[in-house]
Amino acid sequence: MENKEKIPNVENVVIIGSGPAGYTAAIYAARANLQPLLVTGFNSGGIPGGQLMTTTFVENYPGFPDGVLGPELMDLMKAQAERWGTNLYESDVVSINTDSHPFELKTLEGTIKSNSIIIATGASANRLGVINEDKFWSKGISACAICDGATPQFRGEELAVIGGGDSACEEAAYLTKYGSKVHLIVRSEKLRASAAMVDRVKANPKIAIHWNTKVEKADGSEWLEKIETIHSQEGKGEINIKGLFYAIGHTPNTKFLGSKIDLDNKGYIACKSGRPETSIEGIFAAGDVVDSEWRQGVTAAGTGCMAALATERWLAEKNLAKTIVRETPEPEKKLNSSDFNEEEVNEDTFDSNSEWQKGSYALRKLYHESKKPILVIFSSPSCGPCHVLKPQLKRVIKELDGAVLGVEIDIDKDQDIAKQAGINGTPTVQLFKEKLLKKQWQGVKQRSEFKEAIKNII
Numbered sequence: 001m002e003n004k005e006k007i008p009n010v011e012n013v014v015i016i017g018s019g020p021a022g023y024t025a026a027i028y029a030a031r032a033n034l035q036p037l038l039v040t041g042f043n044s045g046g047i048p049g050g051q052l053m054t055t056t057f058v059e060n061y062p063g064f065p066d067g068v069l070g071p072e073l074m075d076l077m078k079a080q081a082e083r084w085g086t087n088l089y090e091s092d093v094v095s096i097n098t099d100s101h102p103f104e105l106k107t108l109e110g111t112i113k114s115n116s117i118i119i120a121t122g123a124s125a126n127r128l129g130v131i132n133e134d135k136f137w138s139k140g141i142s143a144c145a146i147c148d149g150a151t152p153q154f155r156g157e158e159l160a161v162i163g164g165g166d167s168a169c170e171e172a173a174y175l176t177k178y179g180s181k182v183h184l185i186v187r188s189e190k191l192r193a194s195a196a197m198v199d200r201v202k203a204n205p206k207i208a209i210h211w212n213t214k215v216e217k218a219d220g221s222e223w224l225e226k227i228e229t230i231h232s233q234e235g236k237g238e239i240n241i242k243g244l245f246y247a248i249g250h251t252p253n254t255k256f257l258g259s260k261i262d263l264d265n266k267g268y269i270a271c272k273s274g275r276p277e278t279s280i281e282g283i284f285a286a287g288d289v290v291d292s293e294w295r296q297g298v299t300a301a302g303t304g305c306m307a308a309l310a311t312e313r314w315l316a317e318k319n320l321a322k323t324i325v326r327e328t329p330e331p332e333k334k335l336n337s338s339d340f341n342e343e344e345v346n347e348d349t350f351d352s353n354s355e356w357q358k359g360s361y362a363l364r365k366l367y368h369e370s371k372k373p374i375l376v377i378f379s380s381p382s383c384g385p386c387h388v389l390k391p392q393l394k395r396v397i398k399e400l401d402g403a404v405l406g407v408e409i410d411i412d413k414d415q416d417i418a419k420q421a422g423i424n425g426t427p428t429v430q431l432f433k434e435k436l437l438k439k440q441w442q443g444v445k446q447r448s449e450f451k452e453a454i455k456n457i458i
Helices: 020-031 070-083 166-175 195-202 297-317 360-369 384-399 415-420 447-455
Strands: 011-016 037-039 087-089 093-097 103-107 111-119 123-125 158-162 181-185 207-210 213-220 224-231 235-240 243-246 250-252 283-285 356-358 374-379 405-410 428-433 436-442
Touching: 011 020, 011 103, 011 297, 020 037, 020 070, 020 111, 020 297, 037 111, 070 087, 070 384, 111 297, 158 166, 158 235, 166 181, 166 195, 166 243, 181 213, 195 207, 224 243, 283 297, 356 360, 360 374, 360 405, 374 384, 384 405, 384 447, 428 447, 436 447
Parallel strands: 011 037, 011 111, 037 087, 111 283, 158 181, 158 243, 181 207, 356 405, 374 405
Antiparallel strands: 093 103, 103 111, 123 250, 213 224, 224 235, 374 428, 428 436
16 A cells, blocks of 8 residues: 555544453554544444453453452443543444545444554354244343343352353352352363363352253243253253353454455454454454454453554554644543442432432332433443443433433342342343333443433423
8 A cells, every 4th residue: 555645534543342452452542642433332243342341350360469340441441541532432333445545434323434443343252042042032041141140030040051161160150149059061071261260160069060061952931941951971951940141152243344354264354473464454453353262351452552553653654644732741530430429329318309329219219209200220230231331321311401310220239129120131221200111121222212212201
């Protein structure tokens, strides 16, 4: 590619993806005064923040001797990227056009032009395809024990996890907090997890490991009640459970690329070993979308750094970089405080006019007394999607200028309320007006969807 003249309204670099690789690339690019645009992802390829948003404690990321919650780690990375000047764009990239330069990225809302691209879209959890999987999805079957494990239907019941790696072992150990027993179903005769994780699982009396076993069918009436299994030597069997959780690997999120960029035979972006350059000059890749072997948060962050440095160098060589001039060399530090009260309210602290409150007392008072619509989010402390959704709901409430009130219910603390509300996964959002349930959503949705539903009942 020849040196090009600088064109206005064209980004220096667009980073696609918001996991450790994407945010690290953003931090480095922003500190180089390139003011990167990061497309977080929304519906495609999992949730913003990547796979660490669905983990509990990350114990092998340097700098956190006591471990750190996956969602908390990603919140810190996001804040650091924003502090140095990264612009976040909440959307999905549908396709990219590499036939001309600047490159064009088609999103759900429109088109973005950029001189360079860093692809850090990661990988998504696989489904197994057992018989009746669709019937019992979110009715006993889940791909995220960390998100859904605390829901009332699983408490005190026997549960099962399929898989033999670190994720499967972590989820099995996590579920022992809620289930009476956890069956870890492994298709081979050994676990692929780290030695520390294997020791932890084998030492837990509430975990039963089923070696050389596959799940063939899920069965039950309205909710999952049992699974049919096949053992490689003993043949068919049954396990009575109320929850089945998948931890069976991932597929790289490269579908949106079509045939524009070379992929390997597994669908990962093809790069030379130890290099972030792709088959298209000016497009770089980082993280799990290019790594089929290691797939660690720290390795993803490392490749994000490499991709940003390579991008900075390439833009300079092609005379394409349009660097910003900072008003002050040191950006203002990000504060950990919030405009919203995150403490659970009681009789003394409850405020009928507060836009956002937490806990069962606030819900009961507003449900019975408020004339305004109430937006209730059912969450759990380790739920990554909840971390993504709460700021979006708070933004909606602010934009509607107090016309709707928000309440957060922690299903760990308020189990009875969650059970009465029929909650079977987090996040779940319910919209009430004058004691009537007007709308319910499960999972992360776009702000516009919540806003439209609220406006229709104001």
